[in-house]
Amino acid sequence: MAREPILLLVPIPADLRAALAEHYDLVDDKPNDVPRPGFRIAVTTAIAGFTAAQLDRLPDVRMIASQGTGLEKSDLPAAARRGIKVGYTPDVMTEDVADAAIGLMYAAARRIAEADRFVRAGRWGAERIAPSISLHRKAAGIAGMGRIGQAIARRCAGLGMAVAWMGPRPKPEIAWDYVPDLRDLAQRSDVLIMAVPGGAETNGMVDAAVLKALGPRGVFVNVARGGVVDEDALIAALQNGTIAAAGLDVFATEPKLDPRFLLLENVVLEPHSSSITYETRAAVIARILGDIEAFREGRDFTDVARHA
Known part of the structure; x- marks a missing residue:
């Protein structure tokens, strides 16, 4: 087939861009109200998604490929009304994100990042690092x-x-064990791990009451979305010892984050990188290329707009 133009609705990672550019002519969209006819395929990310207003500007788009698992930023009903198919990459990130959650749990509870800073600062010998929290035989509460x-x-x-x-x-x-209330789950947990989808139903679900229930020896881990947490309440809980520590991969205003996080020793910070491994990046890119190829050839692929 001839090279087809693809519209990039948002900036995409360099590795995905390079892979797409081997087969397609890529055009970056501009955030304005000018219609962009002539594109059947567009690419976005889960963090950015797409809106009905954007689709109004894209009269010829019939397929959108979204990098990532989240769909809360994508107006799937609007896509369905326009007959636009939407592909995404849900399965390929699962195991690496789960690994990262466990890594954050250990890093926060066992003070691994803090210990690294302690050694690099030359404090070992002159000082003794504070005790960490054991995880053996403890209770993990998972939201989602x-x-x-x-x-x-x-x-x-x-x-x-x-x-x-x-x-x-x-x-x-x-x-x-199923626990229907998040506060009750936090109460019975030593580690509370967030793995819920983003969106209005989960926004701000971790509040001061949930963190108080987790307690002063509790560890909080978030690999979901930054918006599921009241960050003011989380920062206060970390500052005041309401909880012991946190491991965070996501933030409400990423890539910018509340600068108060940077002043805390008892929080481990990641740049939304829980799924960024060589293996997962290769699988994500292969999935997107495969979905686009299937669309162009008239073959089936997972179209999440169909069920919106």
Whole structure:
């Protein structure tokens, strides 16, 4: 087939751009109200998504490929009304995000990042680092039991931790204890791990009351979306010892974040990188290229707009 132009609705990672550029002519969209006819395919990311207003400017688009698992920023009903297919990359990130959640749990509880800074600053010998928190035989509470939540739960169980979870409804096929209320889950947990989808239903669900229930020896981990947490409440809890520590991969205003986080020793910060491994990047790129090829050839692929 001839090289087809693809419209990039937002800046995309360099590796994905390079892979697409081998097969397609890439055009960067501009944030204005000018119509952009002539493009059947567009690419976005889960963090940016797309709006109905954007689709109004793209009269010829019939397929959007979205990098990532989240769909809360994508107006899927608007795409469905226009007959636009929407592909995304849900499965390929699961295991690496779960690994990262466990890494953040250990880094925060066992003070690994803080210990690294302690040694590099030449404090070892003159001082003794404060004790960390053991995780063996502790309780992990997981908010969200989708693909990623289940992968995290398997890892926690394998580490000898008791596992409980919460979500909008029980899942009889899942053996771990179901707790319908997040505050109750935090109360019974030593580590609270967020793996819920973003969006209005989960926005701000971790508030001061939830963090108080987690307690002064509790550890909070977020690999979901920054918006699921009241960040003012989280910062206050870390400052005041309401909880012991946190490991955060996501933030409400990323890539900018509240500068108060940078002053805290008891929080481990990641640049939304839980899925960024060589293996997952290759799988994500292959999935997007495969979905686009399937669309161009008239073959089926996972179209999430169809169920909107």
